[in-house]
Amino acid sequence: MKINSEDYWSERYRNGSTGWDMGGPAPALTAYADQLTDKSIRILLPGAGRAYEAEYLFRAGFTALTVIDIAAEPLADLKARVPEFPESQLIPADFFEFQGGPFDLILEHTFFCALPPALRSEYVRKMAALLAPDGKLAGLFFSFPLTEQGPPFGGSAAEYRALFSPYFEIKTLEQATNSIPPRMGNELFFIFELPEQQL
């Protein structure tokens, strides 16, 4: 089964093979969300899985949230946990085929590392295309060596800088200090900003 397919991910949710699932939002991302003052900004959460960050943002009063996952199962889980979450803002779709936006902020959490590395350049271009001018892509990347075996697929700050800097200003790219214990020392928190005029 291909890694980047609905069957592959749905099957993992159905058989409980979801070792990445933290059962709650990443502290680095809730800390980032907590300092956002404008709750009307348009936020995309791609490859969101059970979408604990979307739940956190929704409960904090953010309204313009769009949650995408290629598998329907985790989106149904979010809806069961938060029945008030608007169904129309839950999109069971392939991120690369999604034609929405623009967004002011896209939050990344273990989506990039789940993709076959051959899709990385396309991920960068798609993110840039989905953001409004001045929009931000923020989140967590793993910082362990990239291997052929995955997911998760790793990478380094130098690799991420090289990949994203043709499109984004690298505002922050540093070791996360508030990772959960099993990920401590292996995560980079980042904020990449699109220039006012896209390239």
Ligand SMILES: C[S@@+](CC[C@H](N)C(=O)[O-])C[C@H]1O[C@@H](n2cnc3c(N)ncnc32)[C@H](O)[C@@H]1O
């Ligand atoms: C490792 S999980 C991370 C889920 C969630 N972000 C988290 O941290 O718990 C990767 C997620 O990306 C989704 N996914 C993989 N490829 C995708 C694609 N092309 N489009 C949308 N979602 C995708 C999977 O279904 C899965 O939920």
